Amino acid sequence: MYIFHTICYTWEKLCPTNFNYSPKMIGRNDLCWCGSNKKWKKCHFPKEAPVGIAEEYYKQYGIILKNPDQIAGIRRSCQLASQILDKTCKMAKEGVTTLELNDYAHKLHLEAGAVPAPLGYGSPPFPKSICTSINEVICHGIPNEVPLASGDIVNIDVTCILDGYFGDCSRMVEIGTVDLEKKRVVDVSYECLMRSIAILKPGLPLSSIGDTIQEYAEAHMCSVVTQYVGHGVGIRFHEPPQVFHNKNLSKIILAPGMTFTIEPMINAGRKEAVVDPTDHWVARTIDGKPSAQWEHTLLITETGHEILTTWKR
Ligand code: MF3
Ligand code: CO
Ligand code: CO
Numbered sequence: 001m002y003i004f005h006t007i008c009y010t011w012e013k014l015c016p017t018n019f020n021y022s023p024k025m026i027g028r029n030d031l032c033w034c035g036s037n038k039k040w041k042k043c044h045f046p047k048e049a050p051v052g053i054a055e056e057y058y059k060q061y062g063i064i065l066k067n068p069d070q071i072a073g074i075r076r077s078c079q080l081a082s083q084i085l086d087k088t089c090k091m092a093k094e095g096v097t098t099l100e101l102n103d104y105a106h107k108l109h110l111e112a113g114a115v116p117a118p119l120g121y122g123s124p125p126f127p128k129s130i131c132t133s134i135n136e137v138i139c140h141g142i143p144n145e146v147p148l149a150s151g152d153i154v155n156i157d158v159t160c161i162l163d164g165y166f167g168d169c170s171r172m173v174e175i176g177t178v179d180l181e182k183k184r185v186v187d188v189s190y191e192c193l194m195r196s197i198a199i200l201k202p203g204l205p206l207s208s209i210g211d212t213i214q215e216y217a218e219a220h221m222c223s224v225v226t227q228y229v230g231h232g233v234g235i236r237f238h239e240p241p242q243v244f245h246n247k248n249l250s251k252i253i254l255a256p257g258m259t260f261t262i263e264p265m266i267n268a269g270r271k272e273a274v275v276d277p278t279d280h281w282v283a284r285t286i287d288g289k290p291s292a293q294w295e296h297t298l299l300i301t302e303t304g305h306e307i308l309t310t311w312k313r
Helices: 002-014 053-061 068-091 098-111 180-198 207-219
Strands: 131-134 137-139 153-162 165-174 230-232 239-243 259-262 265-267 273-275 283-285 291-293 296-300 305-307
Touching: 068 098, 068 153, 068 165, 068 296, 098 131, 098 153, 137 153, 137 265, 137 291, 153 180, 153 291, 165 180, 165 291, 165 296, 180 207, 180 259, 180 265, 180 291, 180 296, 239 259
Parallel strands: none
Antiparallel strands: 131 137, 131 153, 137 283, 153 165, 230 239, 230 259, 259 296, 265 291, 273 283, 296 305
16 A cells, blocks of 8 residues: 555656556546546545655654664764763852853863864854853853852753764753842743653644743743744754744644754743844843753653753752
8 A cells, every 4th residue: 555655646746737557547537446436536546645754744844753773873962962061060160160161061072072063053153162151141151251150040051963963951050059039940940841841742732842831930930931942953953843932833743753952941030032232142131130941852752752861950
């Protein structure tokens, strides 16, 4: 059946108006073989290409469902990203600059035979190897020579390329004593991430992620950033689909082999982000109130999900 349909589809594509297998075979305008008295093309003619689900997802959404070899590669890249992230977070203390964190993380990439994906990424090219986003910075903070101070909250975001595969993850670090508003965004964003991961399984609408996150965040006096999203990841840095962290109307259904990030950016005040007009990267809250974010790379499996980035809070 599968092969028959595949052949029909290919042939029809090649010859769409006058499609016949051979003079002896049934034609599109002949009566259907089933006795319905309808033309074959209006009845049992195979209209839909019986493409596999991977082809369908790629054709409809641009989503690459990964095969076992690709999954193995992405898993290793995610493990490395998590290890680099853990070590870099341990180094984040009062008095240490984010540039020092960057240089340390950069060295860890090279020692592992990996490449830091952010360096030179995008336009204008991102200038550093990791992102470090402090306090009111929502995401894409650029490491610099300002030392971390007690009371800061900092997101460290590591994306590595290992053997051509991408792994992407981030965590928050609290420096010294942190006020209650900052503690709230740090804890709420973590809960948003973990609760949205807990529901993941094939058949679930992608939009359930945003539902879960927005409901939890708003119930805890926080807002959800909508100008930045999670994303497919693995073969490239940012692949389809966009993973919205707010309520949305995406019709995409989770399927085994999907690899994507969830990385909710949660604000203590208003949700709007303002991009720095000088560097075109650093995104800050419009009201200067704190923001926090945690990120995992996930795989949808036949039975549920796997967290590919292995870091634990
Ligand atoms: N790692 C970020 C993400 O989670 C993207 C950083 S892009 C960069 O998608 F260029 F700023 F590094
Ligand atoms: Co990401
Ligand atoms: Co990231």
